[in-house]
Amino acid sequence: MSSQDSARPQAARRLKSWGTLAVFAVLILFAFRATKFNLPALFTGAADFFRFFGRMAPDFTALPQIWSPLLQTIQIAYVATVVGSLIAIPLIFLASANTAIDPISMWVARTLLTVLRSIPDLLWAALFVAVLGLGALPGVVALTLFSIGVLAKLGSETVESIDPGPLEALRAVGAGRNRTIVFAVVPQVAATMVSFILYVFEINVRASVVIGFVGAGGIGVLLQRYLNFFDYTGLGALIVVIFLVVLLIDGFSVWARSRLI
Amino acid sequence: MAHIEFENVEVIYKTGLKALKGVSLQVPQGQFVVVVGLSGAGKSTLIRTVNNLVAPSTGHVTVAGTNVTAARGQALRRARSDIGMIFQTFNLVKRSSVIRNVLAGRLGDLPAWRGVLGAFPREDLAYAHDCLRRVGIPEKAYVRADALSGGQQQRVGIARALAQRPTVMLADEPVASLDPPTSHAVMSDLKRIAREDGITTLVNLHFIDMARDYADRIIGMRDGLVVFDGTPDEATDAAFEDIYGRPIDDKDLRGV
Numbered sequence: 001m002s003s004q005d006s007a008r009p010q011a012a013r014r015l016k017s018w019g020t021l022a023v024f025a026v027l028i029l030f031a032f033r034a035t036k037f038n039l040p041a042l043f044t045g046a047a048d049f050f051r052f053f054g055r056m057a058p059d060f061t062a063l064p065q066i067w068s069p070l071l072q073t074i075q076i077a078y079v080a081t082v083v084g085s086l087i088a089i090p091l092i093f094l095a096s097a098n099t100a101i102d103p104i105s106m107w108v109a110r111t112l113l114t115v116l117r118s119i120p121d122l123l124w125a126a127l128f129v130a131v132l133g134l135g136a137l138p139g140v141v142a143l144t145l146f147s148i149g150v151l152a153k154l155g156s157e158t159v160e161s162i163d164p165g166p167l168e169a170l171r172a173v174g175a176g177r178n179r180t181i182v183f184a185v186v187p188q189v190a191a192t193m194v195s196f197i198l199y200v201f202e203i204n205v206r207a208s209v210v211i212g213f214v215g216a217g218g219i220g221v222l223l224q225r226y227l228n229f230f231d232y233t234g235l236g237a238l239i240v241v242i243f244l245v246v247l248l249i250d251g252f253s254v255w256a257r258s259r260l261i
Numbered sequence: 262m263a264h265i266e267f268e269n270v271e272v273i274y275k276t277g278l279k280a281l282k283g284v285s286l287q288v289p290q291g292q293f294v295v296v297v298g299l300s301g302a303g304k305s306t307l308i309r310t311v312n313n314l315v316a317p318s319t320g321h322v323t324v325a326g327t328n329v330t331a332a333r334g335q336a337l338r339r340a341r342s343d344i345g346m347i348f349q350t351f352n353l354v355k356r357s358s359v360i361r362n363v364l365a366g367r368l369g370d371l372p373a374w375r376g377v378l379g380a381f382p383r384e385d386l387a388y389a390h391d392c393l394r395r396v397g398i399p400e401k402a403y404v405r406a407d408a409l410s411g412g413q414q415q416r417v418g419i420a421r422a423l424a425q426r427p428t429v430m431l432a433d434e435p436v437a438s439l440d441p442p443t444s445h446a447v448m449s450d451l452k453r454i455a456r457e458d459g460i461t462t463l464v465n466l467h468f469i470d471m472a473r474d475y476a477d478r479i480i481g482m483r484d485g486l487v488v489f490d491g492t493p494d495e496a497t498d499a500a501f502e503d504i505y506g507r508p509i510d511d512k513d514l515r516g517v
Binding site for chain 2: 163165166168169170171172173174175176178179180182183184187188
């Protein structure tokens with residue numbers, strides 16, 4: 001009896017994995033057709049790619065033009081990270097089951113954060129450029145909202161995974177919610193949270209390059225102008241500079257985070 | 262009047278488990294009570310009803326005349342600030358210093374802003390150091406809590422509870438994570454301090470010899486009910502076999 005009984009679920013399992021594979025195969029075929037993806041084009045296009053690349057020999061005389069928007073890009077990312085963190089921190093404690101005030105405010109905080117997270121940064125930027133006009137301000141607002149979403153998600157997962165013992169001890173002492181958070185929760189999550197904030201700063205630097213394309217300030221605005229005016233040598237210089245700055249900031253962030261934990 | 266009074270206390274957990282099935286007890290001021298029973302007998306639940314970490318479904322507990330079961334918000338926090346508690350796993354904030362863990366015991370009596378900012382009055386800091394001295398580790402004040410041994414961590418737990426200037430002390434299996442000599446040292450400290458300060462104490466233990474050594478009174482629990490209530494002399498091996506519902510053996514003794 002055992003051979004038959006154990007054979008049946010195994011066969012069912014095999015059928016299920018083949019079925020899953022088939023679904024993926026069908027989906028990818030549809031996606032190929034829709035995106036007109038074809039592998040040979042990648043190779044026949046290679047010649048054009050390198051010709052284009054050759055025209056991008058960086059012209060570093062463009063540098064003086066680059067510094068000020070580059071600095072603005074970093075400032076957009078910096079302000080968004082700081083303001084976003086300050087707003088995210090109270091939201092994290094409202095949205096975490098073990099530090100929430102009551103089920104209703106927890107639900108409100110979680111819903112708010114889900115909405116924030118479900119809208120991509122570029123869409124936020126386009127939205128705020130439309131509302132606030134061109135410039136760095138819509139960029140800052142867009143990335144702030146984006147930072148809140150990311151930080152609150154990572155943060156509340158961290159808060160919910162802490163050792164519950166100290167929370168119980170502080171409740172037994174008769175400490176209120178804020179005192180309990182400061183004494184029992186913050187020491188357990190502080191290093192991880194700072195590491196997350198550095199990580200969000202990294203993401204924001206990269207994102208603040210991109211959102212310039214929709215007019216939200218920073219180096220992206222210049223990047224788009226060079227592209228539109230076919231100024232490929234200027235573009236080359238710009239790409240090299242952005243690459244180096246992002247590398248530098250990532251390197252710093254990785255180093256700082258490795259020292260934290 | 263009894264200092265702690267349980268009035269027909271029943272606890273039903275959300276899972277449907279009936280942890281306490283009607284417990285009525287009176288504990289006079291200053292008594293050192295050891296609660297014994299197998300795990301799952303309701304010991305932890307019983308002592309947690311005293312500071313309302315577990316809320317009774319029916320019945321109530323009063324401490325010094327205050328109905329803690331009915332207390333909410335500010336009133337409940339004020340009641341809790343008079344009741345110290347120590348835990349099997351110590352429940353210290355491991356990344357914080359010892360003195361900060363002890364000062365946490367002052368939080369219940371402090372205005373919220375002082376607590377949040379960590380702006381403790383000078384006399385609170387001095388008192389926290391006194392508490393560490395009383396448990397014998399004054400030199401560890403500025404060491405991180407996770408750098409201490411288990412026995413030292415439990416002493417910090419006792420110091421934190423003492424910092425509350427409690428009238429009641431609850432201890433949930435305080436020595437279950439410690440080796441036998443350390444267990445005796447910690448229990449002696451607890452007993453000595455309870456004597457000196459006249460603190461009414463409820464300790465959960467499952468070691469028979471320790472219960473007999475330290476208790477003024479032993480309460481035996483089985484399956485959510487009090488099945489024994491007497492002096493250590495009355496708590497014979499036969500009495501323990503009745504509480505545990507099985508023959509007792511060496512594993513029920515902490516030893517020396």
